[in-house]
Structure formats: C-alpha cells, structure tokens
Amino acid sequence: MxxxxxxxxxxxxxxxxxxxxxxxxxxxxxxxxxxxxxxxxxxxxxxxxxxxxxxxxxxxxxxxxxxxxxxxxxxxxxxxxxxxxxxxxxxxxxxxxxxxxxxxxxxxxxxxxxxxxxxxxxxxxxxxxxxxxxxxxxxxxxxxxxxxxxxxxxxxxxxxxxxxxxxxxxxxxxxxxxxxxxxxxxxxxxxxxxxxxxxxxxxxxxxxxxxxxxxxxxxxxxxxxxxxxxxxxxxxxxxxxxxxxxxxxxxxxxxxxxxxxxxxxxxxxxxxxxxxxxxxDVGDFAAIGRLNPASENNHLTVLGDGARVYSDQASGVVVSDSKRVIALIGIDDVVVVDTPDALLVTTEDHAQQVKQAVETLKASGEVDVL
Amino acid sequence: MxxxxxxxxxxxxxxxxxxxxxxxxxxxxxxxxxxxxxxxxxxxxxxxxxxxxxxxxxxxxxxxxxxxxxxxxxxxxxxxxxxxxxxxxxxxxxxxxxxxxxxxxxxxxxxxxxxxxxxxxxxxxxxxxxxxxxxxxxxxxxxxxxxxxxxxxxxxxxxxxxxxxxxxxxxxxxxxxxxxxxxxxxxxxxxxxxxxxxxxxxxxxxxxxxxxxxxxxxxxxxxxxxxxxxxxxxxxxxxxxxxxxxxxxxxxxxxxxxxxxxxxxxxxxxxxxxxxxxxxDVGDFAAIGRLNPASENNHLTVLGDGARVYSDQASGVVVSDSKRVIALIGIDDVVVVDTPDALLVTTEDHAQQVKQAVETLKASGEVDVL
Structure with a gap:
C-alpha cells in the first residue's frame, strides 16, 4: 500500500x-x-x-x-x-x-x-x-x-x-x-x-x-x-x-x-x-423509552431541558420541547411529545403508527407542522 | 301581597x-x-x-x-x-x-x-x-x-x-x-x-x-x-x-x-x-365527555374553536385551548386538555384526581399555571 x-x-x-x-x-x-x-x-x-x-x-x-x-x-x-x-x-x-x-x-x-x-x-x-x-x-x-x-x-x-x-x-x-x-x-x-x-x-x-x-x-x-x-x-x-x-x-x-x-x-x-x-436507530418513541431509562421514582422517561412534568400513577415517555407544565395522571406506557405547535399522545405499543399519522396529516394539508 | x-x-x-x-x-x-x-x-x-x-x-x-x-x-x-x-x-x-x-x-x-x-x-x-x-x-x-x-x-x-x-x-x-x-x-x-x-x-x-x-x-x-x-x-x-x-x-x-x-x-x-x-355541575372532564357526545366517526369529544385533532384508534375527550395540532393514536378513554402553558393527559376514570395534581403543583410553587 x-x-x-x-x-x-x-x-x-x-x-x-x-x-x-x-x-x-x-x-x-x-x-x-x-x-x-x-x-x-x-x-x-x-x-x-x-x-x-x-x-x-x-x-x-x-x-x-x-x-x-x-x-x-x-x-x-x-x-x-x-x-x-x-x-x-x-x-x-x-x-x-x-x-x-x-x-x-x-x-x-x-x-x-x-x-x-x-x-x-x-x-x-x-x-x-x-x-x-x-x-x-x-x-x-x-x-x-x-x-x-x-x-x-x-x-x-x-x-x-x-x-x-x-x-x-x-x-x-x-x-x-x-x-x-x-x-x-x-x-x-x-x-x-x-x-x-x-x-x-x-x-x-x-x-x-x-x-x-x-x-x-x-x-x-x-x-x-x-x-x-x-x-x-x-x-x-x-x-x-x-x-x-x-x-x-x-x-x-x-x-x-x-x-x-x-x-x-x-x-x-x-x-x-x-x-x-x-x-x-432510534426509530420511534418506544426506542427513546429503551435508551433513556425511566426514573426509579416515577417510571417516566422525561426528555427535554426544563421539562416541567407532574405525574401520578403514570409511566412511559415524555418528550418536552416546550416549557409548558405537563400533568400525567393514571395512564401507563404513555408517550407524550409536546412541541410548540403540535402534540402527540400515544402509547409505546403504538409508536410505529406515528408514521401513518404524519402521512394522514400531510394528505389533509396540515403541512405547517410536519 | x-x-x-x-x-x-x-x-x-x-x-x-x-x-x-x-x-x-x-x-x-x-x-x-x-x-x-x-x-x-x-x-x-x-x-x-x-x-x-x-x-x-x-x-x-x-x-x-x-x-x-x-x-x-x-x-x-x-x-x-x-x-x-x-x-x-x-x-x-x-x-x-x-x-x-x-x-x-x-x-x-x-x-x-x-x-x-x-x-x-x-x-x-x-x-x-x-x-x-x-x-x-x-x-x-x-x-x-x-x-x-x-x-x-x-x-x-x-x-x-x-x-x-x-x-x-x-x-x-x-x-x-x-x-x-x-x-x-x-x-x-x-x-x-x-x-x-x-x-x-x-x-x-x-x-x-x-x-x-x-x-x-x-x-x-x-x-x-x-x-x-x-x-x-x-x-x-x-x-x-x-x-x-x-x-x-x-x-x-x-x-x-x-x-x-x-x-x-x-x-x-x-x-x-x-x-x-x-x-x-360539570365537575370534571368526564362530565364534559357526558355533556358533549362523541362524534360517531371517531369516538372523540372535541371541545375548542379551531381544534386541529387527528385520531387513530383513540377515544375520549380533547379540550383544545390552543391552535396546536393534536395527534392521538391507540389510546382509549383519554382526556387531553391542551392550553398554551399547561397540558393535562389523563383518563376519564381518573378525572377526579386532577384536583390532587393541582394541589401538588401549588405546593411545588408552579403557581403560574394554576
């Protein structure tokens, strides 16, 4: 060589x-x-x-x-x-x-x-x-x-x-x-x-x-x-x-x-x-749950600087891209993704279906949030 | 008289x-x-x-x-x-x-x-x-x-x-x-x-x-x-x-x-x-579900002018006090209340517990959103 x-x-x-x-x-x-x-x-x-x-x-x-x-x-x-x-x-x-x-x-x-x-x-x-x-x-x-x-x-x-x-x-x-x-x-x-x-x-x-x-x-x-x-x-x-x-x-x-x-x-x-x-490959929000272990106290994975999350009998993944207070009560394996102009609420089991939601939003002309 | x-x-x-x-x-x-x-x-x-x-x-x-x-x-x-x-x-x-x-x-x-x-x-x-x-x-x-x-x-x-x-x-x-x-x-x-x-x-x-x-x-x-x-x-x-x-x-x-x-x-x-x-007396969000019948197509009660809600296999109550797009996927009897500075995600069965959340937020000093 x-x-x-x-x-x-x-x-x-x-x-x-x-x-x-x-x-x-x-x-x-x-x-x-x-x-x-x-x-x-x-x-x-x-x-x-x-x-x-x-x-x-x-x-x-x-x-x-x-x-x-x-x-x-x-x-x-x-x-x-x-x-x-x-x-x-x-x-x-x-x-x-x-x-x-x-x-x-x-x-x-x-x-x-x-x-x-x-x-x-x-x-x-x-x-x-x-x-x-x-x-x-x-x-x-x-x-x-x-x-x-x-x-x-x-x-x-x-x-x-x-x-x-x-x-x-x-x-x-x-x-x-x-x-x-x-x-x-x-x-x-x-x-x-x-x-x-x-x-x-x-x-x-x-x-x-x-x-x-x-x-x-x-x-x-x-x-x-x-x-x-x-x-x-x-x-x-x-x-x-x-x-x-x-x-x-x-x-x-x-x-x-x-x-x-x-x-x-x-x-x-x-x-x-x-x-x-x-x-x-962090393909969906369930992956984010896997990659970011939940806190022992509240079984919630929270991603986002300055996230203000209150939870009571809740588990899952919260991604906060806003400074809003997020209260989760009595809901398991939930996925909440909070951004300034769009909000997603789903479950870890349905994380793959987000793709279809985006396709439907695109077809409906809601392109400002895609 | x-x-x-x-x-x-x-x-x-x-x-x-x-x-x-x-x-x-x-x-x-x-x-x-x-x-x-x-x-x-x-x-x-x-x-x-x-x-x-x-x-x-x-x-x-x-x-x-x-x-x-x-x-x-x-x-x-x-x-x-x-x-x-x-x-x-x-x-x-x-x-x-x-x-x-x-x-x-x-x-x-x-x-x-x-x-x-x-x-x-x-x-x-x-x-x-x-x-x-x-x-x-x-x-x-x-x-x-x-x-x-x-x-x-x-x-x-x-x-x-x-x-x-x-x-x-x-x-x-x-x-x-x-x-x-x-x-x-x-x-x-x-x-x-x-x-x-x-x-x-x-x-x-x-x-x-x-x-x-x-x-x-x-x-x-x-x-x-x-x-x-x-x-x-x-x-x-x-x-x-x-x-x-x-x-x-x-x-x-x-x-x-x-x-x-x-x-x-x-x-x-x-x-x-x-x-x-x-x-x-509209005591909680479950009452809002009762008082506002869900649409036959999607089993969701949506309250709010100009709410932009997409749902797939979801049922419950959405109250939108913002213009954000809200996507709900694979979640039943959910309650989502979306306001500019605070978000609540719970279920109709847990609607009464919202009071405790507010009390906890008050005790934590999150009074700007109460």
Whole structure:
C-alpha cells in the first residue's frame, strides 16, 4: 500500500431522513439527527461526528440537505467547507453515499470511506472503534465491509445479514464473508435468526475503498454512476453549481443497499465485522423509552431541558420541547411529545403508527407542522 | 301581597369557585364559569344569565370576585353596575349569597331572590323555568325553596335532599316539604336513594324571600349576619368601599347550606320543587365527555374553536385551548386538555384526581399555571 491504512480513512456521515415516526419532535425542518434523543447533551449528528474523530480526525464529510446547512454548521463548527456536501433535493442513500464516494475518489483514489448514518445511537465508544478498525483493515484487502450488529432481541424492524465463512485477515480476526442480506423478517423468522447466531442486524454501516464502491455502482446503476461521476468531476471547480443543478434532479432514487451492497455481496465482494456494541436507530418513541431509562421514582422517561412534568400513577415517555407544565395522571406506557405547535399522545405499543399519522396529516394539508 | 309575585323576583348568580378538577382549562384567573364547556357557543355564566331573563328580565345580580370584574362585564354587557357585587376575597357561598340577600332586602324588603350558580348546565329551558315558577310561588307562601334534581344515576358526587310530604300550594302542585339534607353518600347508599324515589340531588338552587333568608342567617350565623347587614347598609352609599374593606375580611367562611338551608329545614321552613330537567355541575372532564357526545366517526369529544385533532384508534375527550395540532393514536378513554402553558393527559376514570395534581403543583410553587 502506498499509505498507512488509516491515513486512507475518511469518515462519511449521510444526514438525511426526517424520522417520521419521531414526529412531532422530528420534522422536515428539524430532522432526527438534529435532536438529542438520549439525554447526552449532544445531538445525534454531533455524537456521530465525535465517534469518528478518534480514527478520522477532521477527515469527515457530511452529506445533507441544503435546507439543513445552517443547523449542521452550528452543530459541527469545525466542518470544513470542502467536507460539506449539500443536496438540493433528497435522492435516497444511493446518490448521497455514492456522491461522497465519487468526490473523495477524485481527490484521492486510495481513499477508504466509512459511512455512518447521522441518526444512530452507539456505545460504548471503544468497542465501536475496535469494530471500525477491523473493518478498515478488512476493506484494505479489497472488500466492502459492513459492520453487523449482534442482535439482542428478535427484532422485526431491521434487515439482517447472514455471516459467511471467517476470513483470515491480519488485524481483523472477527471478519467474515457475507452470505446474503435479508429483508426485515416476520417475528417467527426473526426468532430463528436470533437463535442461529449467524444473522446480524444491518445497521447500514459501510467501510470500503471508494474505488470498489464506485466499481459496483457502475456495474449495477450505470445511470446513477455516470451522473455522480459528472458531478464529482465538477465538484472542486467553478462549474459545480451548474452541473449539480443540471444533473442531480435527474438521478434515480435508490438505497445504497440495492445499488451497491447486495449486488456486491452476490459477487463475493462484501465482508462483515460483527459489532458487539449497543446500537439503536432510534426509530420511534418506544426506542427513546429503551435508551433513556425511566426514573426509579416515577417510571417516566422525561426528555427535554426544563421539562416541567407532574405525574401520578403514570409511566412511559415524555418528550418536552416546550416549557409548558405537563400533568400525567393514571395512564401507563404513555408517550407524550409536546412541541410548540403540535402534540402527540400515544402509547409505546403504538409508536410505529406515528408514521401513518404524519402521512394522514400531510394528505389533509396540515403541512405547517410536519 | 303588595306586588305581583313575579315582580318581587330577583335572580342572583354567585360566580365563584375555580373548578379545580377542570384544570388546566379552568384557572384562578379564568374559572369554570367563564368557559363554554358544552360547545353551545356560550360561556356557562352567559347561559345561566340567559336562563333567568325570561322570569327576571334584567333584575339579575351577579356576585363574583373583584379579579373577574372585566371578564364578567364582557360576558354580560347588559349588567347594571348596581347588579354587580364584587368580593375582594372569596368567602364561600354563605357570605356571597347572604350579601346579595342583604343588599336586595335593603332595596326592597318584599324581594324573592332566586340563586343559581354560574357554572351549571341545565336543560331544556322550559322545564327549568316551570320549576322556578313553582319555586317562586312556593317561596311567596313563606318558604326557602330548593329545586331538587330527580337523580338518573346513583351519584356519589352530590348531596341529596329527602322529600317530605306534599304541600298544597296554588300554582305549585309539585312542591313538597324537605325532610332533611344529606351529605354525599357511599355507592350503596346512593343506590338505595335512587331506588326509593324520595331523594333528589341538591343542586344548590334556592328561591326564597330575602327576609326569610336573613332571618335564618341571623339565627344561625349572627356574626356573619351582622357583618353582611353592615355592608348592605353602606352598599348604596359613599361609605361602601370603607365598610367593605373593614368588614368583609373579618367574615366567617361557611357554605350557604350550613349557614341557612339545613337549619332552616330543621325549623320546617324549607320546601322543595323537583326539577326533571337535565342538570350537571360539570365537575370534571368526564362530565364534559357526558355533556358533549362523541362524534360517531371517531369516538372523540372535541371541545375548542379551531381544534386541529387527528385520531387513530383513540377515544375520549380533547379540550383544545390552543391552535396546536393534536395527534392521538391507540389510546382509549383519554382526556387531553391542551392550553398554551399547561397540558393535562389523563383518563376519564381518573378525572377526579386532577384536583390532587393541582394541589401538588401549588405546593411545588408552579403557581403560574394554576
């Protein structure tokens, strides 16, 4: 290798996705990654950035929507202008991660990128970093490496990755081949996956040489590849705006899993490093209950600076984004999300149904609160 | 008689009581009687006033707190200055109704007053008026007359009145004597009361010659009587403010039931006219559910102009005093009361516990929202 392996590493943080199931906390204008959902004092994107710096330093690129430029810059003041990639409109993860790969590849074709979504909760740090280190070493052997999460419950909310045979890579003792990616299973199937030990959660974490990412993108999504390559060629030139305005809107919308990971796995080019750290994509308010243990005294998880919550025989989750007094009386496993212009009252068991509520509100024209 | 019986009639509306169980809708600064709790388009005090005008015309006196002067005048623009009696501090119903009696008696000793609380829901109007007419005729024979409500359920939330023998009064065929007033019963006892047919709810409605009211007040609460008489003597003179400021704060706090009605009943001076109209004191949010039938489509009672409520598998009561979007998902018999600075989430079964929440908030110093 021309460089030390870790000198080649570049973090990429795709920061898209509204987090519809976290409405009304998460909004189009203030998506999930701009919130502190764990009471840590940091927003999810800030925590994601801080998690990568021990390995990447300031070599971290963020891909997000043009509308979030200001909020992201406030969260990440150290972010260099060249590391901020703004989408004029959302085009799914294939275009977002593909563009980062194409730009980084133009700047340095030896780059190994590591893509980690901006809205996940991970810990402890040292276990995460050890998995990323193994993934970088594995990627350096010419693999697209996904970090699979060792499941703790038979979740039906995540896709799974079936581990193949163990690879023999120096400095990556736990790396395996990937036999296949599988979609979100039924509960019965999820239970079998958990029992078998061969299936890990697909957390959407990818570490790979940009060259290999782009090779598979070109093979499987030639139109997307050509568009991204044209944009990347213009990116660090005065033509950027003109080319982006012309090409970006024409790009197909496709997830990176379908555009690259799954076909590359079929070609035998994907490896996996198991992650034994805690991981959650904070998909709904029930997750917030899991991630923020309730106080022993009142069985309530309360999230929000200066929340003024009174409870009597109540349990569940309260997210307070206002300074209002909230009184909860005689109600169990409740979810109350209080924001200045919208209020959600549901139960932990119905947390997934929030998505439909948002869709109905959108269809009814109540778009000012979405 | 010197006058036609109805020329002697004067309506009195005591408008006190915060309605703690209706927090956070009802507040110290915006008590129950200033709200429209039935979706009628009228506040309770406005409806109470309108209910009396067919019999009293504009001969209606309102007794309320000094702090509610402006709100009451906005609700009742036709109220004459001489018909507005303002309390500098609350002194319970004995002083409030007693002062009205004393002032009206000074102005015309032949007055028959009819006292009807400002925060009750009554209907239909013609049945109510017929009961009041009988009560006025009965009062004219020298009785304190209470209108008892024929119970429809074995309520443990109201006091009861046991009917005595039927009186023989022209124009008041249904009037009876009162055997006794009884306190709120246990559920078993309430069931017996309902079955017997002799027990009616005590709705706190009194029709009586002021002279007789004051006679019993003097007998049973001489200190209160003397204070009220001194204030009444000064009321329509320039000395009013000085005398009120000196005497009112010294008056004992006692309910009119104990100060007058119960001892007068023991003396055989109280009669009852049964009311077969619908009556509710709107004591809690469960009452609001009863009084405002849920929409057939979504099983939700929604109160509030411009409420923006989305519901999915939810039932109960929503009171919206804000313009926020409220989304309810998968929750039954819920009570959500949304105001600009305070939010209540409870269930219809726990509606009575709201009072304790308010007491705890008061003890915690959260008085800005009470």
């Amino acid at each position: 021309a460089q030390n392996t870790f000198d080649r590493f570049y973090g990429v943080i795709p920061a898209g996705g509204v987090g519809t199931r976290l409405w009304p906390l998460s909004r189009a204008a203030a998506p999930k990654f701009l919130h502190d959902l764990t009471g840590s004092g940091s927003t999810l994107i800030r925590s994601t950035y801080d998690r990568l710096t021990p390995l990447a330093g300031e070599r971290i690129m963020v891909v997000t929507g043009e509308v979030h430029r200001q909020a992201v810059c406030e969260q990440l003041p150290e972010l260099d202008e060249q590391d901020l990639v703004l989408e004029s409109e959302p085009k799914d993860s294939g275009a977002a991660i593909g563009l980062a790969a194409a730009i980084l590849h133009r700047r340095d074709p030896e780059t190994i990128m590591g893509s980690f979504a901006a809205d996940q909760v991970v810990g402890p740090l040292d276990v995460f970093l050890e998995a990323v280190r193994e993934a970088v070493h594995t990627a350096a052997t010419g693999k697209i490496v996904t970090i699979g999460i060792r499941p703790t419950v038979p979740s039906t909310g995540f896709g799974y990755i079936r581990a193949g045979e163990r690879l023999s890579i120096d400095d990556a003792p736990s790396a395996t081949a990937v036999a296949e990616f599988v979609e979100k299973p039924s509960e019965d199937v999820a239970r079998k996956y958990l029992a078998s030990g061969d299936y890990l959660w697909n957390a959407g974490m990818f570490v790979a040489p940009t060259a290999l990412m782009l090779k598979h993108l070109e093979l499987n999504q030639p139109e997307l590849y050509r568009g991204l390559d044209e944009i990347a060629a213009a990116w660090d030139t005065p033509q950027r705006d003109e080319v982006v305005a012309r090409v970006w809107p024409t790009l197909p919308k496709i997830a990176i899993d379908y555009a690259v990971a799954e076909p590359a796995a079929d070609a035998g080019d994907v490896a996996m490093v198991p992650g034994v750290f805690t991981w959650d | 010197a006058q036609n019986t109805f020329d002697r009639f004067y309506g009195v509306i005591p408008a006190g009581g915060v309605g703690t169980r209706l927090w956070p809708l009802s507040r110290a600064a915006a008590p129950k009687f200033l709200h429209d709790l039935t979706g009628s388009g009228s506040t309770l005090i406005r409806s109470t006033y309108d209910r009396l005008t067919p019999l009293a015309g504009e001969r209606i006196m309102v007794v309320t707190g000094e702090v509610h002067r402006q709100a009451v005048c906005e609700q009742l623009p036709e109220l004459d200055e001489q018909d507005l009696v303002l309390e500098s501090e609350p002194k319970d119903s004995g002083a409030a109704i007693g002062l009205a009696a004393a002032i009206l008696h000074r102005r015309d000793p032949e007055t028959i007053m009819g006292s009807f609380a400002a925060d009750q829901v009554v209907g239909p109007l013609d049945v109510f008026l017929e009961a009041v007419r009988e009560a006025v005729h009965t009062a004219a024979t020298g009785k304190i007359v209470t209108i008892g409500i024929r119970p429809t359920v074995p309520s443990t939330g109201f006091g009861y009145i046991r009917a005595g023998e039927r009186l023989s009064i022209d124009d008041a065929p249904s009037a009876t004597a009162v055997a006794e007033f009884v306190e709120k019963p246990s559920e078993d006892v309430a069931r017996k009361y309902l079955a017997s047919g002799d027990y009616l709810w005590n709705a706190g409605m009194f029709v009586a010659p002021t002279a007789l009211m004051l006679k019993h007040l003097e007998l049973n609460q001489p200190e209160l009587y003397r204070g009220l008489d001194e204030i009444a003597a000064a009321w329509d003179t320039p000395q009013r403010d000085e005398v009120v400021a000196r005497v009112w704060p010294t008056l004992p706090k006692i309910a009119i039931d104990y100060a007058v009605a119960e001892p007068a009943a023991d003396a055989g001076d109280v009669a009852m006219v049964p009311g077969v109209f619908t009556w509710d």
